[in-house]
Amino acid sequence: xxxxxxxxxxxxxxxxxxxxxxxxxxxxxxxxxxxxxxxxxxxxxxxxxxxxxxxxxxxxxxxxxxxxxxxxxxxxxxxxxxxxxxxxxxxxxxxxxxxxxxxxxxxxxxxxxxxxxxxxxxxxxxxxxxxxxxxxxxxxxxxxxxxxxxxxxxxxxxxxxxxxxxxxxxxxxxxxxxxxxxxxxxxxxxxxxxxxxxxxxxxxxxxxxxxxxxxxxxxxxxxxxxxxxxxxxxxxxxxxxxxxxxxxxxxxxxxxxxxxxxxxxxxxxx
Amino acid sequence: xxxxxxxxxxxxxxxxxxxxxxxxxxxxxxxxxxxxxxxxxxxxxxxxxxxxxxxxxxxxxxxxxxxxxxxxxxxxxxxxxxxxxxxxxxxxxxxxxxxxxxxxxxxxxxxxxxxxxxxxxxxxxxxxxxxxxxxxxxxxxxxxxxxxxxxxxxxxxxxxxxxxxxxxxxxxxxxxxxxxxxxxxxxxxxxxxxxxxxxxxxxxxxxxxxxxxxxxxxxxxxxxxxxxxxxxxxxxxxxxxxxxxxxxxxxxxxxxxxxxxxxxxxxxxxxxxxxxxxxxxxx
Numbered sequence: 233x234x235x236x237x238x239x240x241x242x243x244x245x246x247x248x249x250x251x252x253x254x255x256x257x258x259x260x261x262x263x264x265x266x267x268x269x270x271x272x273x274x275x276x277x278x279x280x281x282x283x284x285x286x287x288x289x290x291x292x293x294x295x296x297x298x299x300x301x302x303x304x305x306x307x308x309x310x311x312x313x314x315x316x317x318x319x320x321x322x323x324x325x326x327x328x329x330x331x332x333x334x335x336x337x338x339x340x341x342x343x344x345x346x347x348x349x350x351x352x353x354x355x356x357x358x359x360x361x362x363x364x365x366x367x368x369x370x371x372x373x374x375x376x377x378x379x380x381x382x383x384x385x386x387x388x389x390x391x392x393x394x395x396x397x398x399x400x401x402x403x404x405x406x407x408x409x410x411x412x413x414x415x416x417x418x419x420x421x422x423x424x425x426x427x428x429x430x431x432x433x434x435x436x437x438x439x440x441x442x443x444x445x446x447x448x449x450x451x452x453x454x455x456x457x458x459x460x461x462x463x464x465x466x467x468x469x470x471x472x473x474x475x476x477x478x479x480x481x482x483x484x485x486x487x488x489x490x491x492x493x494x495x496x497x498x499x500x501x502x
Numbered sequence: 503x504x505x506x507x508x509x510x511x512x513x514x515x516x517x518x519x520x521x522x523x524x525x526x527x528x529x530x531x532x533x534x535x536x537x538x539x540x541x542x543x544x545x546x547x548x549x550x551x552x553x554x555x556x557x558x559x560x561x562x563x564x565x566x567x568x569x570x571x572x573x574x575x576x577x578x579x580x581x582x583x584x585x586x587x588x589x590x591x592x593x594x595x596x597x598x599x600x601x602x603x604x605x606x607x608x609x610x611x612x613x614x615x616x617x618x619x620x621x622x623x624x625x626x627x628x629x630x631x632x633x634x635x636x637x638x639x640x641x642x643x644x645x646x647x648x649x650x651x652x653x654x655x656x657x658x659x660x661x662x663x664x665x666x667x668x669x670x671x672x673x674x675x676x677x678x679x680x681x682x683x684x685x686x687x688x689x690x691x692x693x694x695x696x697x698x699x700x701x702x703x704x705x706x707x708x709x710x711x712x713x714x715x716x717x718x719x720x721x722x723x724x725x726x727x728x729x730x731x732x733x734x735x736x737x738x739x740x741x742x743x744x745x746x747x748x749x750x751x752x753x754x755x756x757x758x759x760x761x762x763x764x765x766x767x768x769x770x771x772x773x774x775x776x777x778x779x780x781x782x783x784x785x
Contacts, residue, residue, distance in 0.1 A: 400611070405624055406600060406628060495656070496614050
């Protein structure tokens with residue numbers, strides 16, 4: 233009961249805003265290319281989602297879904313996010329573990345990391361196109377940079393905050409350094425690492441939209457820029473809403489995964 | 503009487519060690535000193551501590567905060583290296599931590615990401631024991647410490663007493679001849695504490711472990727120890743080393759118990775006084 237109540241209260245402000253938007257679009261002050269009505273956006277969103285082809289007689293579901301412009305765009309974007317994130321986080325994790333655990337490695341890499349960290353991934357766009365041309369490679373390059381640093385910094389912090397008593401306990405039970413690392417330090421650092429991964433995935437999603445506006449011709453970012461060229465502002469907004477929904481879904485999935493992996497952790501907030 | 507305490511008390515102990523379970527000392531602490539910090543601000547935590555502990559003894563190290571009792575335990579465990587003297591176990595000098603001296607910490611130190619049974623299995627797993635042996639040992643220990651119903655729980659879902667049972671089981675899994683316990687029951691409520699003390703005694707008697715047990719509770723020391731070493735406040739030395747001959751189970755209302763308690767209270771309070779004076783001075 234209380235949950236339903238809270239949910240309904242949470243709807244008040246969005247509903248009011250949509251009503252205001254609707255009223256504004258009906259006044260005729262703004263042209264529909266500038267401010268389409270909410271209804272037009274919803275129609276456009278449905279059209280964007282709707283598969284273009286009929287389901288083939290031998291039920292090729294994949295082809296049918298892929299003929300939906302939105303789903304195929306979402307697929308392209310998600311593929312880039314996940315692949316770029318995998319590259320970035322995959323490089324950041326081992327380096328972060330080493331930098332966190334070994335002072336000498338930290339001394340070697342920390343100045344460079346501190347210098348590169350504040351550079352927004354977007355700043356590498358020109359270079360990425362010069363180096364990798366157009367298409368997926370520059371996009372993946374940018375996305376992996378975007379997810380690299382949050383994962384790296386959190387992994388370093390996570391390893392450093394491991395309570396010395398776990399290390400003592402493990403050594404007392406006969407753990408050598410490799411066992412100690414794999415079975416004590418890495419799991420103890422996991423809350424930090426996963427928090428970093430969540431931030432990294434969020435950054436990857438921001439970067440993918442930008443990268444698609446510039447370097448490739450598919451995906452959600454590409455689609456809203458293309459819609460602007462035709463002054464289809466209803467489609468631009470429909471695309472933005474889709475981006476928001478997918479971003480939210482990604483974050484929720486990551487939060488669920490984190491909640492499961494850290495079910496041992498006390499005081500966990502999602 | 504106070505001034506001669508430490509020299510006098512070496513005497514009643516020596517014959518006991520020689521007549522110990524197997525007639526020789528299992529842990530030999532020889533003239534151990536431990537200085538922390540640099541010159542000028544250096545603190546002598548231990549000074550010329552010598553103790554010989556025979557197999558099967560239950561030795562309580564008793565003293566106020568800052569008397570170096572945990573330092574001594576950590577040195578036996580191999581976590582820290584004394585700045586002077588030697589510690590040998592079974593004739594071998596100690597160079598690093600190892601499973602022959604199972605440590606139970608006051609803060610439990612259970613791995614929070616492992617379930618109860620995983621915590622208990624950890625030592626055997628990293629040793630590479632066959633899984634049938636691991637399963638059998640874990641099963642036995644969960645039974646011994648009454649943890650069977652909690653095997654799938656994570657430490658965060660256990661009470662303090664339960665956690666300490668798991669910590670004891672985790673150490674026992676490797677069947678160490680020696681158990682080192684650093685105020686293991688210090689954070690528990692009185693009733694839980696009492697039942698864990700009794701359980702520990704049961705384990706000590708049935709598994710024939712040597713136990714070195716750090717505490718600042720006089721009652722706990724008398725209740726548990728076959729021998730009690732009172733340490734002095736900074737620098738830590740052995741002020742008094744005595745055998746406790748009271749029959750078990752020990753009854754805290756008996757006159758002998760209370761005579762010993764008064765005696766130990768006097769010794770410990772002298773040191774507590776020195777500790778308090780130091781604290782006032784802000785040392």
